[in-house]
């Protein structure tokens with residue numbers, strides 16, 4: 171028996187675009203671009219464009235391989251059931267070939283056109299997301315996104331390495347910032363979609379440890395995240411424009427995280443604080459990275 175419904179096959183180009191998780195990719199690409207633009211060495215615009223294209227293609231490849239591996243899980247969750255594989259619009263082999271081909275192409279192009287350090291970090295981030303997060307951790311431990319979140323922290327490092335052929339303290343701090351940002355970003359969302367994860371048997375923190383522990387953990391990560399965000403200023407790696415903006419944005423993040431922390435009694439009221447924190451988490455990262463580039467340009 172065919173695994174897919176012939177009536178809905180074949181997939182069209184829109185399904186392949188959907189497979190790359192384009193909305194999430196906007197922030198991945200933006201943080202990579204800012205890593206590149208914050209570097210002290212200007213990169214030729216054609217090479218800069220190529221580097222960013224490679225980050226986008228690599229992230230898209232990783233997203234496709236993630237969906238190839240977990241089509242069974244995606245079919246069980248409302249939020250993901252309409253994706254090309256669980257909806258039966260694409261067969262698994264096409265997703266696998268697309269992901270492997272795109273991933274190999276992105277790494278080779280980065281290596282040949284830009285440099286092999288950036289290519290190596292790109293390869294590590296793709297393999298990290300697919301093997302360490304998706305295959306190994308996601309179904310095994312509620313710490314899945316703490317450790318696995320490292321995958322999404324690489325883009326500024328890749329952008330910086332593309333421009334300089336090297337890595338240094340500022341891109342390492344940007345890595346740390348995204349690493350500490352990922353748990354509050356994801357756990358805020360997971361609080362209001364936790365029944366989905368419970369139905370699919372994914373051991374996300376709110377499912378395993380409960381909403382209270384998750385709210386504590388969100389707050390716990392928000393504090394060092396704010397410190398990592400502001401740190402480039404006192405360390406002399408960014409100026410006061412960046413430092414003040416990073417402090418104000420982190421304070422707003424903390425206030426929203428405190429509201430989430432206090433929301434225990436009013437869970438029935440639509441999880442408004444959790445939704446606000448999730449939405450703001452995305453704005454926060456866009457703003458921090460944008461201001462960093464502005465600050466370094468005007469310095």
Ligand code: HEM
Pocket residue numbers: 191193194195196197198201249303314315318319321322323348352355356359452455
């Ligand atoms: C392991 C780490 C992460 C997990 C588990 C995670 C999970 C999620 C989930 C489940 C969504 C809901 C939207 C969807 O259905 O796709 C989402 C949205 C989003 N995530 Fe994350 N995320 C992680 C890391 C990141 C990183 C590193 C970035 C970028 C730097 C990012 C950027 C975004 C953006 C921009 C959205 C909003 C997309 C939209 O508007 O639909 N996420 N994330």
Ligand SMILES: CC(C)=CCC/C(C)=C/CC/C(C)=C/COP(=O)(O)OP(=O)(O)O
Pocket residue numbers: 191194198225228229232236250292295296299308321322324325
């Ligand atoms: C350059 C490069 C390779 C970057 C990788 C970027 C990256 C790892 C982003 C992670 C973002 C993300 C959508 C995680 C979703 O988790 P999930 O797969 O558990 O979410 P789902 O439930 O929506 O499938």
